[in-house]
Amino acid sequence: xxxxxxxxxxxxxxxxxxxxxxxxxxxxxxxxxxxxxxxxxxxxxxxxxxxxxxxxxxxxxxxxxxxxxxxxxxxxxxxxxxxxxxxxxxxxxxxxxxx
Amino acid sequence: xxxxxxxxxxxxxxxxxxxxxxxxxxxxxxxxxxxxxxxxxxxxxxxxxxxxxxxxxxxxxxxxxxxxxxxxxxxxxxxxxxxxxxxxxxxxxxxxxxxxxxxxxxxxxxxxxxxxxxxxxxxxxxxxxxxxxxxxxxxxxxxxxxxxxxxxxxxxxxxxxxxxxxxxxxxxxxxxxxxxxxxxxxxxxxxxxxxxxxxxxxxxxxxxxxxxxx
Numbered sequence: 001x002x003x004x005x006x007x008x009x010x011x012x013x014x015x016x017x018x019x020x021x022x023x024x025x026x027x028x029x030x031x032x033x034x035x036x037x038x039x040x041x042x043x044x045x046x047x048x049x050x051x052x053x054x055x056x057x058x059x060x061x062x063x064x065x066x067x068x069x070x071x072x073x074x075x076x077x078x079x080x081x082x083x084x085x086x087x088x089x090x091x092x093x094x095x096x097x098x099x
Numbered sequence: 100x101x102x103x104x105x106x107x108x109x110x111x112x113x114x115x116x117x118x119x120x121x122x123x124x125x126x127x128x129x130x131x132x133x134x135x136x137x138x139x140x141x142x143x144x145x146x147x148x149x150x151x152x153x154x155x156x157x158x159x160x161x162x163x164x165x166x167x168x169x170x171x172x173x174x175x176x177x178x179x180x181x182x183x184x185x186x187x188x189x190x191x192x193x194x195x196x197x198x199x200x201x202x203x204x205x206x207x208x209x210x211x212x213x214x215x216x217x218x219x220x221x222x223x224x225x226x227x228x229x230x231x232x233x234x235x236x237x238x239x240x241x242x243x244x245x246x247x248x249x250x251x252x253x254x255x256x257x258x259x260x261x262x263x264x265x266x267x268x269x270x271x272x273x274x275x276x277x278x279x280x281x282x283x284x285x286x287x288x289x290x291x292x293x294x295x296x297x298x299x300x301x302x303x304x305x306x307x308x309x310x311x312x313x
Contacts, residue, residue: 001129001137001154009150009167010140016171018196020178022189027179035180037304039208040265041277042176045296046201047257048282050250054152056289059250067251071258075271080206080259084109087255091248 066094102212103220110202110221113252115228115235117144121151122236128154131237138233142226143200146170149293169293176297177204184214191215198222205260273303 027035051068053059070090074083118138125134128151137147149166178196181204185192195218203221207214261278265271280299285292 001133001150003133003136005160005163006133006137006140009137009146009163010142012164012167013141013143013146013171013174014197016174017178017199018193020175021182021185021192021196021199024179024182026183031179032183033307034304035176037270037273037308038176038180038300039205040261040270040274041303042173042296042300043201043205043257043261043264044274044278045281045299046173047254047261048278049285049292049296050254052282052285052289052292054289054292056286056292058286061250064251064254068254068258071255075258075262078262078266080106080256080263081109083259083262084113084252084255087251087258088248090255091251 061094062098063091063094066097067091100216100220103217104224106206106210106217107203107221107224110206110256111224111228113256114144114202114225115232116248116252118229118232119236121147122233123239124148124236125151125233126237126239134237135230135234138230142197142229143170144229145293166293169291172294173201173297174199176300177201177208180204181207181214181218184208185218187215195219195222198226200225202256202260205264209260209263209266269308277303 026032047068051059051064067087067090070093071083071087074086077083121138121144122131122134125137125147129137137150141147141150146167149170150163153163153166178199181199182192184207185195195215198218198221200222203218203225206221207218210217261274265274277296277299280302281295284295284298288295
């Protein structure tokens with residue numbers, strides 16, 4: 001991996017972050033409504049992505065599924081710390097059950 | 100400030116673990132120096148892990164660049180959603196853009212306080228923990244157990260970010276629908292799984308809310 005490639009990927013990544021924050025004007029009202037509805041679904045989509053491997057099969061190990069389910073149970077509390085704790089407890093329980 | 104730190108610390112801890120895994124994964128492929136340099140300059144876990152897997156398969160440069168564009172598309176969505184919450188000069192927003200990763204953007208969007216401060220505090224902590232984690236990983240930390248935990252931590256972390264971002268009932272429903280769509284897309288269309296969350300989010304965000312104010 002050359003320095004040039006690292007610099008190019010860094011520039012692309014920063015460019016994508018800065019494009020919307022710096023270059024785009026504040027969105028009009030109708031678009032703002034749509035944009036406000038995007039983050040939660042986007043994070044939910046990102047949450048399930050690690051459960052699928054690159055060849056399109058489910059990665060269904062018991063500890064990971066248990067961590068996922070436990071984190072879902074904590075959703076009504078809307079606390080990141082609680083969700084992480086629930087996930088780690090689920091992971092530990094899943095590890096015991098999976099033995 | 101204290102509130103921002105409390106919110107950011109669990110995220111930074113999870114990112115440090117993931118950084119350690121990345122460092123250990125990247126060392127045999129590219130060496131310790133380039134691995135740490137990549138974390139310092141690229142600062143994107145998803146892209147750096149994808150890059151490592153592409154290097155393993157000796158993928159061509161075009162595949163690496165297409166992957167980078169695909170994975171970075173979601174920054175446009177997050178940035179556009181954050182833009183109205185970040186007042187100030189273009190220079191200030193350009194500086195904050197460096198720290199706009201999924202996790203910092205999620206916390207900034209969920210807060211009712213100063214989104215700029217949350218973005219900055221979470222972003223700085225994430226940057227330090229990602230780079231430090233990478234460096235520790237290159238030193239050869241014992242990883243067998245960490246790898247398993249890291250595979251579980253990121254789905255859990257994003258469930259948490261979705262939960263705090265869904266501050267209305269209809270957003271929770273949309274989030275559930277997006278998860279189902281992203282899962283289906285990733286299973287049916289593996290080469291493009293990187294864009295599945297963005298496509299799913301756009302699809303479920305388009306229908307207007309019909310049940311009173313947003």
